[in-house]
Amino acid sequence: MPTAYLNIGSNKGNSLALIGQAVxxxxxxxxxxxxCSQVVxxxxxxxxxxxxxxxxxxxxxxxxxxxxxxxxxQAIEQSLSPxxxxxxxxxxxxxxxxxxxxxxxxxxxxxxRLMLPHPRMHLREFVLQPMCELAPKWQHPLLGLTAMQLLxxxxxxxxK
Numbered sequence: 001m002p003t004a005y006l007n008i009g010s011n012k013g014n015s016l017a018l019i020g021q022a023v024x025x026x027x028x029x030x031x032x033x034x035x036c037s038q039v040v041x042x043x044x045x046x047x048x049x050x051x052x053x054x055x056x057x058x059x060x061x062x063x064x065x066x067x068x069x070x071x072x073x074q075a076i077e078q079s080l081s082p083x084x085x086x087x088x089x090x091x092x093x094x095x096x097x098x099x100x101x102x103x104x105x106x107x108x109x110x111x112x113r114l115m116l117p118h119p120r121m122h123l124r125e126f127v128l129q130p131m132c133e134l135a136p137k138w139q140h141p142l143l144g145l146t147a148m149q150l151l152x153x154x155x156x157x158x159x160k
Contacts, residue, residue, distance in 0.1 A: 004069060005102040005135065006058040007118075007127050011044060011051040012094040018080055019056050022097055025076045026060060034060040037130035045124055047092040057102075057130020066104055070114050073099045102127055106141040117141065122150045125158075 006026070010018045016039070027034050037057035044053060062069060081096035102118045109116040117140055121127045128151040131138065136148045145153065 001061045001063055002105050002107070003135075004060050004062050004104045005131060005138070006060065006073070007055060007100045007102050007130065008058060009053050009055045009098045009100075009126070010096055011049065011053040013081075013096045015054040015096075018097050019054060021080055022076060022099060023056070023058060025079070026058065026073070026099075029072050029076070030060050030062045030064070032061055034058045035134055037133040040126050040129050042126035044092070044094070045126070049094050051094050053126065055126040055130065057127070057134050059134045066101070066107065066109055066114060066116060067111075069104070070101060073101065100127075102131060103138065103140075106139065108141050122154065125151065125154055128154060 008019050008022050023034060023036060035058070040055045042053045042055055044051070064072065077097055077099050083096065085092065085095050085098060087093050100118055101114070101116060102121050103116055107116050118127070122140065122143060128147060131147040132151050136146065138147045139145065140150060143150065
């Protein structure tokens with residue numbers, strides 16, 4: 001059974017409670033217990049806000065295909081917070097819950113609705129840090145680097 005790696009983030013409302021609700025709903029959806037990372041705090045990525053994000057990585061075994069999983073996760077997002085993730089100009093805004101599929105094993109998908117692995121995962125420490133906790137030897141199928149190597153590379157480039 002494939003393992004899906006997810007990232008759940010929140011920077012609005014009761015973030016810890018919302019993330020906990022998302023985890024419970026995803027576990028119910030997949031009818032199994034997930035492995036979860038520690039919570040990682042981060043500044044918003046791609047826009048300015050005073051509200052810090054809480055992020056959690058999640059590894060869950062699922063027999064759902066990638067697009068069915070995406071549909072189910074988007075339904076969970078909507079059930080927890082029906083407010084949009086972007087403003088009227090298409091810019092990111094604060095959000096109560098955001099659930100991203102980071103990877104499903106080493107599957108590569110490139111469709112208009114879904115790209116796997118997540119196309120910006122290697123640029124986001126708040127995604128890589130939990131991924132390293134859950135699956136440090138997971139290897140990016142396009143970049144050829146493990147989660148640990150991707151995190152190391154990102155930290156080195158940020159230090160310059």
